Amino acid sequence: MYLHGTSKINEQGHLEIGGCDTVALKEQYGTPLYIMDEQLIRQRCREYMDAFRATGMQFQVAYASKAFCTMAMCRLVEEEGLSLDVVSDGELYTAMQAGFPVERIHFHGNNKTPEELELALDAGIGCFVVDNLIELHLLNAIAAEKGLQPKILLRVTPGVEAHTHEFISTGQEDSKFGFDIGNGSAYEAVVQADQLSSVELLGLHSHIGSQIFEVDGFEVAAQRVAEFARQLQRDKGIYFSVINLGGGFGIRYTAEDSPLQVADYVQAIANSIQKNFADSDGAVPQIWIEPGRSIVGDAGTTLYTVGTSKDIPGIRKYVSVDGGMSDNPRTALYDAKYEAVIANRAHDDSSELVSVAGKCCESGDMLIWDIELAHPVSGDLLAVACTGAYNYSMASNYNRLRRPAVVLVSEGNSDVIVSRESYADLVGNDLVPARLQASAALRS
Numbered sequence: 001m002y003l004h005g006t007s008k009i010n011e012q013g014h015l016e017i018g019g020c021d022t023v024a025l026k027e028q029y030g031t032p033l034y035i036m037d038e039q040l041i042r043q044r045c046r047e048y049m050d051a052f053r054a055t056g057m058q059f060q061v062a063y064a065s066k067a068f069c070t071m072a073m074c075r076l077v078e079e080e081g082l083s084l085d086v087v088s089d090g091e092l093y094t095a096m097q098a099g100f101p102v103e104r105i106h107f108h109g110n111n112k113t114p115e116e117l118e119l120a121l122d123a124g125i126g127c128f129v130v131d132n133l134i135e136l137h138l139l140n141a142i143a144a145e146k147g148l149q150p151k152i153l154l155r156v157t158p159g160v161e162a163h164t165h166e167f168i169s170t171g172q173e174d175s176k177f178g179f180d181i182g183n184g185s186a187y188e189a190v191v192q193a194d195q196l197s198s199v200e201l202l203g204l205h206s207h208i209g210s211q212i213f214e215v216d217g218f219e220v221a222a223q224r225v226a227e228f229a230r231q232l233q234r235d236k237g238i239y240f241s242v243i244n245l246g247g248g249f250g251i252r253y254t255a256e257d258s259p260l261q262v263a264d265y266v267q268a269i270a271n272s273i274q275k276n277f278a279d280s281d282g283a284v285p286q287i288w289i290e291p292g293r294s295i296v297g298d299a300g301t302t303l304y305t306v307g308t309s310k311d312i313p314g315i316r317k318y319v320s321v322d323g324g325m326s327d328n329p330r331t332a333l334y335d336a337k338y339e340a341v342i343a344n345r346a347h348d349d350s351s352e353l354v355s356v357a358g359k360c361c362e363s364g365d366m367l368i369w370d371i372e373l374a375h376p377v378s379g380d381l382l383a384v385a386c387t388g389a390y391n392y393s394m395a396s397n398y399n400r401l402r403r404p405a406v407v408l409v410s411e412g413n414s415d416v417i418v419s420r421e422s423y424a425d426l427v428g429n430d431l432v433p434a435r436l437q438a439s440a441a442l443r444s
């Protein structure tokens, strides 16, 4: 298994992360357990901030909190000087409870409710990324009532869809998000937003995909957004001070993945914005970006205890662990690929081909199809790498499994940042109407 961040194999042959032996972490906290490498999270934040500082441009790097949103994570991101994207009242509440500076919070989403808009307006958040005309007019009306003028970006779809190694360039976008540049709806939205008195239009936002390994999709998106911006300068005298090019920067899950360095993405984006605005009569806008996965993805590892196995001769051997799609739905949802190692015998030869299954009642509940491991047996500890993004944040209580704890490790210390759910948590919101109460006779 590729060793990310501070991960290493110690003298006992155990996987160690952040100076903490995973065998000891299992003893202390149990499994399944999410382990987050603090140093690697901070390093990724700094790579983005340093790369932008080197460009000399004005910028904001907003961590897309949906990738992994807890109060401790908000604190880390705040300390590193990033901004924060939220997509719901729940993410906003988490950030506010963590004391995240509201002026550095950006509110996304294609269906923000009136209650969410109010909550965010009352909090005084830094920017709304407005997705559609209904939201635009609703926000303007609520802000007018409150005597406020929130800053907004308009989310546009530039007709570029990027995935991993290719991007698809389409004139029209079939997407639930944003205003289409190609069919004129983005133009109309800018004109309308510009006339509203209770919003302040800062600029445009686009997000072209995720797990992207090349810069060309970003370059084409930057070019289309810039052309669109300059058309509005010429036609309407509307000037934008911000261009937000979204997130989607890829990470290495397995040897098949070949992401660029953070600095390469940042430089390409900065260059294309500078190039496309070089001969415009306005100032070059600020660049904002929104990495999620690439801040936390490779900093996360999930520890499981191996339980049963089933060998089907000539077909495959299933090895089951004490978690599954309830803590990591990505394999079931996206056919995601992961690397893993037997953490208590990490030096042993990985020579047995197995598939790692979860314990949920669902044939699709698989974590890894076809991986070579060191003959996993009951009681072994399995570490799955690169689970920091879209694992905890997508976890569920399917089969009433309790969601795992999250520990933050650094320099030999481990701190629980999310407690393991208790049985009491599982039934905490359950209510039983009086007519369904078990009679005393039945209960005893």
Ligand SMILES: *Cc1c(COP(=O)(O)O)cnc(C)c1O
Residues within 6 Å of the ligand: 064, 066, 067, 108, 207, 209, 210, 211, 246, 247, 248, 249, 290, 291, 292, 293, 294, 389
């Ligand atoms: C999901 C999302 C991001 C973050 O994407 P990553 O692939 O995690 O970097 C950024 N911006 C928007 C609008 C998103 O929807």
